[in-house]
Amino acid sequence: xxxxxxxxxxxxxxxxxxxxxxxxxxxxxxxxxxxxxxxxxxxxxxxxxxxxxxxxxxxxxxxxxxxxxxxxxxxxxxxxxxxxxxxxxxxxxxxxxxxxxxxxxxxxxxxxxxxxxxxxxxxxxxxxxxxxxxxxxxxxxxxxxxxxxxxxxxxxxxxxxxxxxxxxxxxxxxxxxxxxxxxxxxxxxxxxxxxxxxxxxxxxxxxxxxxxxxxxxxxxxxxxxxxxxxxxxxxxxxxxxxxxxxxxxxxxxxxxxxxxxxxxxxxxxxxxxxxxxxxxxxxxxxxxxxxxxxxxxxxxxxxxxxxxxxxxxxxxxxxxxxxxxxxxxxxxxxxxxxxxxxxxxxxxxxxxxxxxxxxxxxxxxxxxxxxxxxxxxxxxxxxxxxxxxxxxx
Amino acid sequence: xxxxxxxxxxxxxxxxxxxxxxxxxxxxxxxxxxxxxxxxxxxxxxxxxxxxxxxxxxxxxxxxxxxxxxxxxxxxxxxxxxxxxxxxxxxxxxxxxxxxxxxxxxxxxxxxxxxxxxxxxxxxxxxxxxxxxxxxxxxxx
Numbered sequence: 001x002x003x004x005x006x007x008x009x010x011x012x013x014x015x016x017x018x019x020x021x022x023x024x025x026x027x028x029x030x031x032x033x034x035x036x037x038x039x040x041x042x043x044x045x046x047x048x049x050x051x052x053x054x055x056x057x058x059x060x061x062x063x064x065x066x067x068x069x070x071x072x073x074x075x076x077x078x079x080x081x082x083x084x085x086x087x088x089x090x091x092x093x094x095x096x097x098x099x100x101x102x103x104x105x106x107x108x109x110x111x112x113x114x115x116x117x118x119x120x121x122x123x124x125x126x127x128x129x130x131x132x133x134x135x136x137x138x139x140x141x142x143x144x145x146x147x148x149x150x151x152x153x154x155x156x157x158x159x160x161x162x163x164x165x166x167x168x169x170x171x172x173x174x175x176x177x178x179x180x181x182x183x184x185x186x187x188x189x190x191x192x193x194x195x196x197x198x199x200x201x202x203x204x205x206x207x208x209x210x211x212x213x214x215x216x217x218x219x220x221x222x223x224x225x226x227x228x229x230x231x232x233x234x235x236x237x238x239x240x241x242x243x244x245x246x247x248x249x250x251x252x253x254x255x256x257x258x259x260x261x262x263x264x265x266x267x268x269x270x271x272x273x274x275x276x277x278x279x280x281x282x283x284x285x286x287x288x289x290x291x292x293x294x295x296x297x298x299x300x301x302x303x304x305x306x307x308x309x310x311x312x313x314x315x316x317x318x319x320x321x322x323x324x325x326x327x328x329x330x331x332x333x334x335x336x337x338x339x340x341x342x343x344x345x346x347x348x349x350x351x352x353x354x355x356x357x358x359x360x361x362x363x364x365x366x367x368x369x370x371x372x373x374x375x376x377x378x379x380x381x382x383x384x385x386x387x388x389x390x391x392x393x
Numbered sequence: 394x395x396x397x398x399x400x401x402x403x404x405x406x407x408x409x410x411x412x413x414x415x416x417x418x419x420x421x422x423x424x425x426x427x428x429x430x431x432x433x434x435x436x437x438x439x440x441x442x443x444x445x446x447x448x449x450x451x452x453x454x455x456x457x458x459x460x461x462x463x464x465x466x467x468x469x470x471x472x473x474x475x476x477x478x479x480x481x482x483x484x485x486x487x488x489x490x491x492x493x494x495x496x497x498x499x500x501x502x503x504x505x506x507x508x509x510x511x512x513x514x515x516x517x518x519x520x521x522x523x524x525x526x527x528x529x530x531x532x533x534x
Contacts, residue, residue, distance in 0.1 A: 280481070281481045283478075292479070297474065299471035299472065299475060301476065303443070305445075308443065
């Protein structure tokens with residue numbers, strides 16, 4: 001049976017319950033990398049492995065237009081770009097093309113949710129029920145925006161696509177799927193998918209080699225010998241973990257990301273080309289696009305200070321140039337700082353000096369002087385000073 | 394006689410970048426220069442904060458501690474809380490849910506509150522070149 005697929009990268013229908021924009025930093029979650037490969041390509045790979053070819057992707061923007069895209073990466077898909085208003089109309093055109101090239105059924109998937117269903121089983125259910133359209137729903141009955149449409153039913157397909165896979169006409173069936181599913185509605189779901197994948201609860205394979213049990217290293221990734229990477233963790237291609245950094249608890253560092261010296265990264269998804277500054281403590285978050293999504297607090301924080309969270313250039317020569325410039329400017333900056341910056345040291349350097357130096361708190365403040373006459377000199381030794389931290393007199 | 398020093402509550406601006414941090418520091422400088430300053434920074438308005446803002450907070454903290462005072466933070470906005478946690482500075486400050494909680498916390502350790510506490514060991518205070526003297530209950534109170 002000839003089955004083809006259409007993947008649509010579009011926001012969910014507005015009237016759908018619990019719907020959200022499905023974006024991370026303005027980018028569709030479908031384009032976000034999970035353990036070294038964008039979700040959209042992972043879905044396409046999975047379909048291709050099940051013998052579904054060709055796979056058409058319809059989206060508003062191409063994958064390469066986003067700064068997180070890995071250069072030269074391709075998902076073996078036919079890409080069609082359309083404006084937001086015409087996305088579903090473009091899907092109708094692609095459906096018609098597929099029918100004309102001899103497809104028996106077309107799988108239409110709004111990405112959307114990620115579900116690890118058995119394509120053969122879904123197809124068999126569709127054929128057995130002799131339905132024109134078979135929609136997939138999770139165990140609770142919530143639709144997943146995945147449909148199998150009979151190629152001979154062009155009008156039914158058009159109706160379903162015009163209603164964004166939300167309404168169907170004619171005979172339709174519902175296939176209840178009980179396997180692994182992540183709805184990918186927000187950054188929290190992206191994080192959860194990375195955690196589940198690192199814990200091997202999904203079929204998603206990290207892109208890289210497993211250097212230790214549970215630690216995957218992408219091609220060209222560099223981990224300083226004094227950095228610690230605790231399992232499970234993923235470090236994407238050309239990512240860098242600098243000295244004394246700690247990467248732990250299902251953290252995934254996507255390609256070209258940098259964790260600077262001494263930073264602790266715990267339970268974090270770091271999106272491609274992100275830079276985490278030195279000496280930070282980043283936990284339970286998704287970081288990227290100069291933003292940080294803190295999951296326990298459910299808050300998105302925009303960070304304009306590149307010392308804390310930055311974004312490297314996607315252009316390799318520019319990145320090399322920036323590294324060289326920072327290296328060259330480091331020594332003169334340190335010399336200038338040493339010469340002109342005011343000394344922060346306000347205390348004695350040697351121990352005997354420090355012992356003889358009176359406490360700064362006892363530098364005869366006005367209130368202490370005023371209270372002095374009230375002290376009975378006969379009972380209170382003259383050479384004894386009582387200092388009480390919270391005293392007011 | 395026991396008197397309570399005033400606690401100064403200062404609301405922080407919504408953005409704390411280099412420029413705003415400097416302006417804020419200039420505003421609070423007179424309070425920092427007093428004897429044993431008691432300050433509360435209300436952080437409810439903060440929406441954006443960078444390293445300069447954190448540095449300013451640490452400067453204020455250092456200045457206050459040098460004068461044996463206290464600086465507390467109150468009503469942290471989620472954004473401020475995230476940045477303080479990110480830069481590991483949250484553990485340096487006492488943080489309260491509301492400004493009034495922070496103000497009340499200053500009054501918990503007034504001399505009167507210490508009167509009924511048993512003295513486990515005498516307080517030994519030394520001046521240069523002198524012997525240690527025990528500070529008796531009577532003199533300490």
